[in-house]
Amino acid sequence: MFRRRGRYTAILFLAPALIVYGLFVLYPLVRGVLLSFTDNMGGPVSNFVGLDQYESLLQDSTALAALGHTVIYAAVVLVVQTTLGLFAASVLAHRRRVRRPVSSLLLLPALISPVMASFIWSYLYRPDGGINNLLGAVGLQALQRIWLGDTSIALYAIAVVNIWMFVGYSCVIFLAGYAGIPQELLDAARIDGANRWQRFWRVEWPMLAPALTVNVTLSLIGSLGVFDFPLVLTNGGPVDSTNTLALLIYRDLFNNSDFAMGAATAVLLLVLVVVVSTAASVLLRRRERAL
Template identity: 55%
Template structure:
C-alpha cells in the first residue's frame, strides 16, 4: 500500500519528520556550526575554523577526561550486564521467586538519579553505612574516604550506576529467556546436560539479541554519565571523576566564558558515543547472524 502511494506516505511522515528535525537535527547541526566559531554564549561569533578542535586535542584535561569516560563506560557496561544476566537466570530457574524478586531488582530504577546520588553519597561518607559496616565486622583496614580518594572515587560512582540499571538489564535478559524454546531446554535436561553446559551451549547463544540491546544501551548511557559525578563529587577529587559531560557543563555554564569550546567537547562526546556504540552494535549483530 505504501509502495503504491509514496507521495501520500511522505505527507503522513512529514509532521513527524518536521518535529524530529526541529528538536534533534537543528540543535545538532547548530552545535557543530558553533564549534567552529568563538561564540561567547550561543550568539553570533567569528569563524575560527579548526582552532577549537586543535586546542581541544592539545588539552590534557580533555584527553584525560576522554580516557576516564571510556574506562568508566566499559567497566559499567561489563558489570551491569554481568549482574543483570545473573539476576535474569536466577529468576528464570526459580519461578517461585519471580513475583517478589522481579519487583525488587527494578526498584532502583524508580529512584531519580539525583536522589540516588544523594543517598549513596551518605552511604560513602566517612561515618556512613559502608564504613560503619566494615568496622562492625572487623575490617577497619578496608574503610576509605570513598568519594575523597582519587583512586576510589570514580569506581564508587560506577557502583551507583550499576546498582541503578542492573535490574533494567536483567529485565531485557529475562525477556530473552522467556522467548527460548522450552522443548530445547527440556531436551538438554533429559540428555543430562548440567546448568553450566545448558548455559554455554544453549542459553548464551539464544540470548544474543538481548545482549546486543543491553550492551548498546548501557554503553551509551554510561558514556553520557553526568548526574552522579556532578552531585557526588563535582568532578573531584583532583579531577579524578571529571568526565566529558562534566567538562562540557563547566565550560558552558561554569562562568569560564568558553561556550564554543564547551560545545566542541560536546561534539567530541557525540562522536565517541556514535563510534563506540556503532562498532559494538555491528560486532554483536554479526554474532547474532552467525548464531
C-alpha cells in the same frame, strides 16, 4: 488514488513529530557543530576558526583525562552491570515463583531520579556513613575508605551507583531473552546429561545473543554520556579524577562561557558514543548471525 491519499494521510500524521524532531534535535545538532568551528564565548559575535577548537581540545590534558575517565567508567559499568544482570536473569529464569517480585525489586532503583540516587549514595559514602559503619560493624575496618575523596577509587564508587540503578534493566532484558528459549531445547539438554553450566553455555548463552546486543548498546550509550552522578556526588573531583566529557561540556558552557569549546567537546562525545555503540552493535549482530 486511494494509495496516494493514504500516503498524504501518513505524511500529515508524521508531520508534527518530524517538525518537533527537526526543531529540538536536528537544528540544535547542526548549530552545535557549526558553533564548534568558531571562537564564540557566549556573545553575538563569533569568528570562524576552523579546527582550532578541536586542536586545542586534543592538546588539553584536562579534556584527555576526562576522555579517559569516560571510557574507563563506561567499561566498568558495561562489564559489571551486564554480568550481574545476566547472573540474576539466569537464576530467576528457573525460579518462576520468585521471578516477578524479585525482578520488580531490582527495577525499583531505576524509578528514582539520578539526582536523588546520588544524594542517597553520597550519604552512604560519607566517612561516617552507612558503608563504613557496616564495614566497622562486621570487623572489616581495614576496608573502610573515604570513598568519594580518594582519587584511586572515586570513579569506581560512582560507577557502583550507576550499576545499582540499572542492573534491573539488564536483568529484565535478559529475562525477555530467556522467554524466547524453547523449553524443549533445555529439556533435551537435561536428558542428554548436560549439567547446569553446560546447559547455560551450550544452549542459553547462544540464544541470549539478541538480549546481549540490546544490553551492551544501551549500557554504552548511557554510561558514555554520564553526567548526573559525577556532578552531584563529586562535581568532578577530587582533583578532576571523576571528570567526564559530559561534565566538561557543562563547565565550558555554564562556568567558563566558552560556548565554542563546549560545542567541540559535545561533538567529540557524540562521535565517541556513535562510533563505540555502533561498532559494538555491528559486532554483536554478526555474532548473532554466526551462532
